[in-house]
Amino acid sequence: xxxxxxCEGNEDPNISIxxxxxxSSVPWCDNRRNTSWSFSIPSERIVVAASTYVNVPVxxxxxxxxxxxxxxxxxxxxxxxxxxxxxxxxxRACNHRDHTTILHGQKEAQKILKSCEGSLFVMYAxxxxxxxxxxxSLKEMGWL
Numbered sequence: 707x708x709x710x711x712x713c714e715g716n717e718d719p720n721i722s723i724x725x726x727x728x729x730s731s732v733p734w735c736d737n738r739r740n741t742s743w744s745f746s747i748p749s750e751r752i753v754v755a756a757s758t759y760v761n762v763p764v765x766x767x768x769x770x771x772x773x774x775x776x777x778x779x780x781x782x783x784x785x786x787x788x789x790x791x792x793x794x795x796x797x798r799a800c801n802h803r804d805h806t807t808i809l810h811g812q813k814e815a816q817k818i819l820k821s822c823e824g825s826l827f828v829m830y831a832x833x834x835x836x837x838x839x840x841x842x843s844l845k846e847m848g849w850l
Contacts, residue, residue: 745845746790747837749799755833756781768801776818780830782808783815788837 757764760777767774767781778800785796785808793805800808818826 745841747788747841749785749789749791749796752784752788752833752837753781753799755837756784756829759829759833765801776814776823776826777829779811779815779818780826780833782811783819784830784834784837786812788834 753764753768756777757767760767760774762774767777781800782796785791785799789796791799793808797803797805797808815830819830
């Protein structure tokens with residue numbers, strides 16, 4: 707596990723994550739708190755993006771296996787931030803998980819992101835930035 711001071715020093719100019727994860731969510735992308743962008747990304751799209759990033763099929767990423775549990779937690783957290791869906795809707799998109807499972811996963815992801823845990827933090831930042839850029843491009847083209 708990396709220390710937070712090391713994590714703060716790894717700033718990539720292409721990834722603007724508003725300093726670093728400092729609370730329950732990153733305010734600039736949370737649909738419920740920011741009106742600077744008026745679209746949401748479907749939870750199903752977030753699941754597919756994570757599956758592509760991890761390079762495993764969706765059914766394996768969302769299966770009841772411990773092997774990818776932390777990656778699933780990151781998916782739940784991204785769904786909360788980017789989709790604006792309810793816990794039940796996120797659970798439906800994530801292999802019909804119960805809403806309490808989603809809530810637990812989001813809390814675990816928050817702990818992971820606060821600790822700046824290497825590859826998982828990079829996964830979170832990359833998928834988030836990619837999906838936001840994709841959504842902005844689609845909106846500019848008039849498809850959203």
